[in-house]
């Protein structure tokens with residue numbers, strides 16, 4: 557199966573194609589979704605900060621209009637990226653997730669971090685450039701480890717104070733300079749619940765554009781320790797039996813995939829597929 561969506565650096569001087577608009581309140585949408593004819597969208601009363609050519613959807617060019625502020629467009633509303641992930645077409649969510657990452661990165665790299673002068677978009681390359689410093693800045697991606705720790709029929713799940721009420725998930729955390737993926741995983745599990753792990757196994761990865769994580773998913777077995785929750789970060793953590801699980805994260809998340817795979821293996825069910 558060929559992919560409906562491929563990223564590309566498109567020339568914004570070319571007319572036509574589709575466009576999405578992103579403001580501080582999310583993406584613009586109407587009854588037909590979040591993609592609008594680009595020339596029509598540019599005639600609306602929008603405060604455009606930057607325009608980026610981001611790729612092709614079903615062979616048609618797609619552009620992002622990154623806005624300074626939210627404005628009223630008749631017949632349209634604004635909706636955050638998370639809502640597009642939770643319901644709707646997964647390919648459109650991929651387009652918007654990529655648009656959000658490019659928009660955020662370009663917005664936050666308008667000035668050179670070395671000399672403070674304005675940077676320019678490099679033609680045909682996804683980079684911002686400072687000529688006096690000959691410095692290129694590329695889109696930022698933050699590697700984050702996510703792990704399901706298990707002990708036979710039990711899985712270790714935790715709650716952050718930021719989660720929806722009642723929901724428990726796998727442990728996760730950002731890699732720090734100097735760490736391997738495994739070092740990071742071991743440190744995060746120690747910090748968050750004071751548990752030791754063994755037999756770390758890589759399960760798969762997922763782009764998580766909130767705002768720029770690359771989730772690397774693992775399974776690990778319990779090796780020792782008693783659960784002690786990290787203050788402020790972890791509200792509660794427990795061992796849950798695979799037959800008696802709490803409310804779990806959204807079905808398209810890698811957190812949910814890691815849990816579902818393990819439960820399927822324990823119960824002898826068919827394994828799920830990780831959403832890209």
Ligand SMILES: NC(=O)C1=CN([C@@H]2O[C@H](COP(=O)(O)OP(=O)(O)OC[C@H]3O[C@@H](n4cnc5c(N)ncnc54)[C@H](O)[C@@H]3O)[C@@H](O)[C@H]2O)C=CC1
Nearest residue numbers: 698700702728729730731764766767769771809810811812
């Ligand atoms: N797709 C999925 O299923 C899931 C994704 N995640 C994502 O994983 C990432 C990490 O999870 P958390 O438990 O929140 O991380 P964490 O355990 O490292 O704690 C978050 C803290 O790390 C610091 N931080 C923020 N950005 C950072 C960066 N780029 N590098 C280093 N430190 C940074 C901040 O102090 C922040 O409060 C987040 O982006 C989160 O949204 C988390 C759980 C499930």
Ligand SMILES: [Mg+2]
Nearest residue numbers: 727728729748
């Ligand atoms: Mg964490």
Ligand SMILES: [Zn+2]
Nearest residue numbers: 668671686689
């Ligand atoms: Zn510079």
